[in-house]
Amino acid sequence: MEPKTRRRRRSRQLVATFLRDPGSGRVYRRGKLIGKGAFSCCYKLTDMSTNTVFALKVVPCSGGGAGRLCPKGKVEREIALHSSLRHPNIVAFHGHFADHDHVYMVLEYCGRQSLAHLLKVRQTLTEPEVRYYLRGVVSGLRYLHQRRIVHRDLKLSNFFLNNNMEVKIGDLGLAARVGPGGRCHRVLCGTPNFLAPEVVSRNGHTCQSDIWALGCILYMVLTGSPPFPVGPLSEMYQNIRTGLYPEPTHLSPNARHLIARLLAPNPAERPSLDRLLQDNFFTQGFTPERLPPRSCHSPPNFTIPRPLGSLFRKVGRLLLAECRPPHPFTPKEDSGSGAEGLEPDPMKWASEAPLSEKRAPDPEAPVHLLTQGALRSDPAATQDPPGEQRPVLWAPKWVDYSSKYGFGYQLSDGGSGVLFRDGTHMALRPPGGQVCYLPTRGKLETFAPRYVPSQLGAKLAVLRLFTCYMERQLREEGPPPAPQLPAAPDLCLLRFFVSPQVLLLLFSDGTMQASFSGAQAHLGLSGAGEDLLLTLEEAGRPRVSNSLHALHMHGFSPAARQRLRFALQVLQSS
Numbered sequence: 328m329e330p331k332t333r334r335r336r337r338s339r340q341l342v343a344t345f346l347r348d349p350g351s352g353r354v355y356r357r358g359k360l361i362g363k364g365a366f367s368c369c370y371k372l373t374d375m376s377t378n379t380v381f382a383l384k385v386v387p388c389s390g391g392g393a394g395r396l397c398p399k400g401k402v403e404r405e406i407a408l409h410s411s412l413r414h415p416n417i418v419a420f421h422g423h424f425a426d427h428d429h430v431y432m433v434l435e436y437c438g439r440q441s442l443a444h445l446l447k448v449r450q451t452l453t454e455p456e457v458r459y460y461l462r463g464v465v466s467g468l469r470y471l472h473q474r475r476i477v478h479r480d481l482k483l484s485n486f487f488l489n490n491n492m493e494v495k496i497g498d499l500g501l502a503a504r505v506g507p508g509g510r511c512h513r514v515l516c517g518t519p520n521f522l523a524p525e526v527v528s529r530n531g532h533t534c535q536s537d538i539w540a541l542g543c544i545l546y547m548v549l550t551g552s553p554p555f556p557v558g559p560l561s562e563m564y565q566n567i568r569t570g571l572y573p574e575p576t577h578l579s580p581n582a583r584h585l586i587a588r589l590l591a592p593n594p595a596e597r598p599s600l601d602r603l604l605q606d607n608f609f610t611q612g613f614t615p616e617r618l619p620p621r622s623c624h625s626p627p628n629f630t631i632p633r634p635l636g637s638l639f640r641k642v643g644r645l646l647l648a649e650c651r652p653p654h655p656f657t658p659k660e661d662s663g664s665g666a667e668g669l670e671p672d673p674m675k676w677a678s679e680a681p682l683s684e685k686r687a688p689d690p691e692a693p694v695h696l697l698t699q700g701a702l703r704s705d706p707a708a709t710q711d712p713p714g715e716q717r718p719v720l721w722a723p724k725w726v727d728y729s730s731k732y733g734f735g736y737q738l739s740d741g742g743s744g745v746l747f748r749d750g751t752h753m754a755l756r757p758p759g760g761q762v763c764y765l766p767t768r769g770k771l772e773t774f775a776p777r778y779v780p781s782q783l784g785a786k787l788a789v790l791r792l793f794t795c796y797m798e799r800q801l802r803e804e805g806p807p808p809a810p811q812l813p814a815a816p817d818l819c820l821l822r823f824f825v826s827p828q829v830l831l832l833l834f835s836d837g838t839m840q841a842s843f844s845g846a847q848a849h850l851g852l853s854g855a856g857e858d859l860l861l862t863l864e865e866a867g868r869p870r871v872s873n874s875l876h877a878l879h880m881h882g883f884s885p886a887a888r889q890r891l892r893f894a895l896q897v898l899q900s901s
């Protein structure tokens with residue numbers, strides 16, 4: 328017997344290296360063999376005049392060709408149907424021609440093969456990836472169904488991926504238009520363990536039979552195995568008819584619920600494509616806008632999901648840019664005297680140039696308070712928000728008087744603090760008003776209010792004045808803040824950045840706060856490690872906190888994502 332490799336090489340040579348489409352006059356160069364199917368082979372193909380790369384599907388139409396002979400009429404039906412379609416999530420059909428031995432279809436080249444190839448490497452996919460791929464598939468399938476076309480062979484190997492990881496439904500060899508009753512001929516075709524109960528029972532394919540296949544696919548990509556494993560046909564078909572599959576208990580409740588909806592034995596109970604996208608599985612989890620090519624080999628890293636990663640990089644840059652050498656604190660005439668000398672002109676408080684433009688302060692320059700603000704701290708929530716309700720410490724009010732004294736803030740636990748121009752920090756801690764002074768980082772001095780040393784009197788006066796001002800002048804809308812865990816005595820503000828649109832604060836416990844004046848919104852990152860907590864708050868909406876671990880598992884909701892995008896836009900323009 329001839330060695331296998333030699334036989335394969337010879338059958339491949341049967342497809343010429345240069346091919347001319349007599350209809351268009353285009354000349355193509357055949358490239359390497361991509362793979363072989365039951366009735367066809369697929370090659371890489373280059374248009375000689377434009378260098379565009381395509382996939383060439385070659386179907387033999389006489390004995391001795393590239394593969395098994397295709398049933399008569401099948402390829403013509405495939406061409407007639409596929410060539411009429413144009414959609415970003417369907418493999419594009421660019422042309423066809425034939426010679427004595429073969430029919431050639433010039434198709435869009437999908438350089439990253441198919442989801443079947445990907446799953447073979449990865450074993451299972453993460454929920455955000457599955458949402459991403461399914462969104463594309465649903466979009467392509469909706470297009471087909473709107474044209475009364477059922478695919479009838481939806482499976483992972485027919486979901487192709489181009490170089491940009493965009494998913495494309497391909498192989499329309501079994502696709503057919505449904506008749507007036509919404510059904511195709513009552514034939515048993517497709518991949519056996521993805522067949523819907525009505526197809527197994529020979530009641531014909533409908534659009535809902537494709538939806539069933541999506542259920543099988545969802546199950547398979549999340550668990551790594553099909554819901555109805557190949558086995559004795561009668562047993563498998565019985566399980567399909569009754570919708571009996573191993574319960575994937577390790578999946579999220581939303582994933583399990585959607586699988587159950589899709590694998591409803593009664594086709595009428597399966598969701599439509601539009602309803603499918605409204606399922607909690609889609610609406611309560613984050614869907615990446617694109618996936619990196621490396622996700623073909625390993626799970627993409629959603630630990631800091633987009634756009635959060637970019638946002639924190641930007642925050643980091645802005646805060647570092649604000650990092651100036653400490654400047655001596657010389658209140659001179661204001662020293663120890665209390666409020667009068669410091670009382671700023673309220674008209675000037677918000678009228679100066681943004682701090683992003685400011686230079687190192689000139690001691691002789693007139694004193695203006697540059698920026699001030701207040702954010703609503705606890706909007707009335709009428710229902711439990713998704714996510715967690717852990718107490719989060721943040722600064723709803725602030726005063727920027729850094730041109731002369733420092734930056735003051737009030738914390739949600741009722742305490743307040745000032746980061747002085749000389750880099751020292753002083754805070755008043757509730758309930759007794761204990762004074763916590765940090766002359767340098769890591770060195771904490773605490774005093775009862777009456778025993779503050781006289782050399783710190785000026786700073787205490789500034790702190791008191793700021794506190795008083797924030798309490799009196801900067802009113803919050805809505806109810807007073809909810810009770811909070813008190814801040815640690817050594818908590819201090821490390822950095823701040825103020826522009827007309829945004830305030831950024833970085834505290835010594837790693838808490839980062841970004842507050843957006845126009846939208847009355849704020850986001851914060853607090854805690855550490857697995858407990859890192861992202862808090863989003865917006866006027867009129869309940870505050871939502873999510874651990875980064877939960878975001879890693881389930882991703883952002885669309886609303887949270889939108890808020891983060893907004894935050895990023897604001898920061899980028901700062």
Ligand SMILES: Nc1ncnc2c1ncn2[C@@H]1O[C@H](COP(=O)(O)OP(=O)(O)OP(=O)(O)O)[C@@H](O)[C@H]1O
Nearest residue numbers: 361362363364365367368369382434435436437441
């Ligand atoms: N448009 C395309 N771009 C890139 N690769 C493709 C394209 N179409 C098919 N392929 C690849 O070519 C190989 C053969 O595909 P083909 O459609 O001929 O058969 P199949 O889908 O593997 O099997 P069958 O048609 O029997 O279900 C497969 O590996 C497939 O991933």
